Amino acid sequence: MKTKMAKSSGAQLNRPPGWLVLLFTAPAFLLFAIFLLGPSISVFVISAFEWRGTTQVGFAGLNNFFQLFDRVPFKHEIPRALGHNLVFFVGVFLLQNSIGLFLAIQLQRFKRARRVLQVIYTTPYLISPLVVGYLWLLLLSPTFGPVNSLLRGIGLDQFALAWLGDPSIALFTVIMIASWQWMGFPVLLYSAALAGMAPELDEAARVDGAGGMKRFWFITLPLMTPVVGTVSILTFISAMEVFPLVYALAGPTGSPAGATDVLGLLFYRTSFQTGLPNALGLSSALGVLMMFLVLGGAFVAKKIFRRIEEGLE
C-alpha cells in the first residue's frame, strides 16, 4: 500500500498540471489549426459546392466527386495519374530502401569520412525540387545536354537516349532523379538507427560464426524494421503528393504524351489551367480524394509494418 502511494505521488510529482500542458502545446496547436486543420476542413466544404470562379452558386453534395469519375478527361486521367504515382512510389521505395540502407551501412565503416559523406548525400535533399528538376532537364536534354554528349563522347551512343522524351523510360528517369534527390534522408535515418544498435549483438553473431550476409539478414535488418517502416510511409506520402519535381521535368501535362502525369499535376491543371467555372469545386474534390489516398495508404502501411515488427519480437 505504501509502495503504491509512493508510486502514485511520484507520478503526480512528474506530471505537469493541465494548464501548463495546454500553455505549451497551444502555439503548436494554433499553427497546426491555422495552416493544416483549417485548410483541410475548408477543402471538404469547398468540394461540396458548385462554384462559378470564386462565387458559390449552390450545394453540390457529392456531384463534384462523381464528375471526377464520369467526365472526360478526368475519368481517363485520374487512373493514369494514380497509376504513375504508385509506380513512382514503388520505384523510389525500392531504390531508397536498398541503396539508402547500403550507403548507410557503408558509412558505418568509414568513420573518418562519415560526416562529409552524409553532408554530400543530404545536400540534394536540401535543394528545392524545382531547381533539381530544371537542372536535370538541362543535363538530360537530347539537344544540348552534357549527359548524352558524354555518352556519345565515350562511344556509348546507344545509351544516349531521350531520357525525358521517350514515354517508355520517362517515368523511370523521373524516379531515378527523385531517388537521387531524396536519398540523403533515408541515409540519415538508417545511419542513426545503425549507430543506436548494440554492437554486442553483431559481435555475438560473429563469434557464433555468422557471415556478413547472415548477420545483415538476421540481426541488422530485423532491428531496422521500424526505420524501414518510417522511411516507407514517408516515401509513400511524398510519392502521392509529388508535384514540383515532375512539373519541372515534364511540364504541367506530364509529357511526353502524359507518360509522367501524376495526381499533383492533374490537381494543378484542374485548379489553375482549365478555366472551368467550377474549377474550385472539382479541384477541391480531387484534393479530398488525394488526402484520403494518402491517409488510407499511410494507415495501411503502418499496420503492415506493425505486424512485421510484432512478428519479429
Next chain:
Amino acid sequence: MNKSKSRLRVAGALALSMVMLSACATDSGNEDGNITLRLWTFDQGNADYLEQAVQTYLAENPHLTIEFQGYPDADYVRVLTTAWASDSGNAPDLALIKAYGIVQSFIDNGNLQKLDPADFPELPVFDQKALDGVSDRNTGDLYGIPFTIVTGEIYYNTDIFDELGLTVPKTYEEFIAMLQKIEQTEYVPIVWPSGETVHGAQAADILMNARRGGTEWQDRFLHGETDATDADFVGGLEVIKEVSQYTVDHPQTVTREDALALFSSGKAVTYANGPWIIAQIRRANPDINFASFSMPASPSWPSGTVKPGASDGGVTLSAKSAHPEEAKKLLNWLSTNEPQSIYVNISGKLPARTDVVLEDKIAQQVFDDYLDHGTTQFFTVYTRYGVPSGTDLISEAAERMFLGATPTEAAKGFQDGMDAWFVPMKRN
C-alpha cells in the same frame, strides 16, 4: 480605477487610429480630389510598357496616380481571381487579361464591366480579331481594349539562306525541297518548341492551318458540319509529321530555350514561332540577320497561304472599381494611337490597331503579311473554352506522332478530347 480608465482610453485611441490608418491604406481617393487607380498585368514587362505609354496622360491629369503591378504569368489568374473575390480594397481597377477562355472566365464570374462601344470612338481602327478576343463569346459584348495581337510565321536566317543559295519558298512543295536541301548540310532545317504545350499548339497552327482549309474549315468545324477526323484535318497533321522529319531528334523534348538557342546560334536555319520571338532572338544574338515568311500553301490545298493570328488580350475594367469613370476615361485614352504605338514599339509586339507603324522592320513585315492574308488561329482562339483544351490536345497529338502514331490516330485522339465538351454553334 483611474489608471485602468486611462489605459482603456489609450487602448481606444490606438484602436481608432489603427482603423483610420487601415482605411487610408485601402482608400484610393482623398479629399484633394487626387485619385489612385491600380492597373495589374501579367508579366512585369507589360506593366513597365504600360507605365511608359501613359506618361502623357498622367502629365495632362495631375490629380491621377496609377499604380502598376505585374505578376508572373503563371500566377496571374489566381492572384487576380483572389483579389477581385476578397473585397480587400486593394484589388485593381483595371487589369490586362489574356484573351478568349481566360477573359471569358472573368466575364462569367461577373468581375468585369461591360464597355459600350459608343464610348470608344477609336474602335473601328482596331483589328476585329483583336476585339473578338476580349469580347463575351456568347453575347459579343466588349469587355476590354486590346493592345497587341499574336501571329504565327517562319523566321529564317538570311545569312545562311545566302550561303546555301536558298530563296523564300512560295509553295509547300518548294518549302519541303528547301528543308531537304538544308538537311544535306550541317544545319538543322527547322525548329520550334515542339515539346511545349502552348507553343507546340501555336506551331501546329502555323504548319497546318492552310492545309486544313483555313477560315472556311474552321467555320464548318465550329458549326458541327465536320470534325477533326476529316481528310483535311488529318492532312494538316500529315504536314506536321512530314515537316518534323527535318527537325532535331526527339522533337517532343525541344523547349523554348532549346529552339531559341538553336536558331539564334545559327545551328538551325528556320524557326516556326510568333512575333514575340523577334526581340528574344536579337537579345540572344545581336549580330544575327533574319527575316520571316508565312507558311506557304500547296496549290492543291483547300486554302491558299495564310498567317494565323489571334488577340493577345486587353485591358479590362473591374466591375468593382471605386473610380469607374476615371478608369473608363483612362481606358478610352489607352485606345488611341499614341499609347498603343508606344506600347508595341517598346515591347516589340504586334499592334491591335491597324494604323500603328512599327519601328522594327521585321515586325512591320510580319504585320503587313497579317493584314494581307491573316486568318484566325484555330487552337488558341476556339478550343480553349473547355477541358481538355484544344491546345493541350493538339500538342499531345503532335507528341504522339513524333513517337510513331499515325496522323489518323492523332486526329481521333484530338476529336475524342473535343467531344468531351465542345458544342457546335447553330447557323443563323
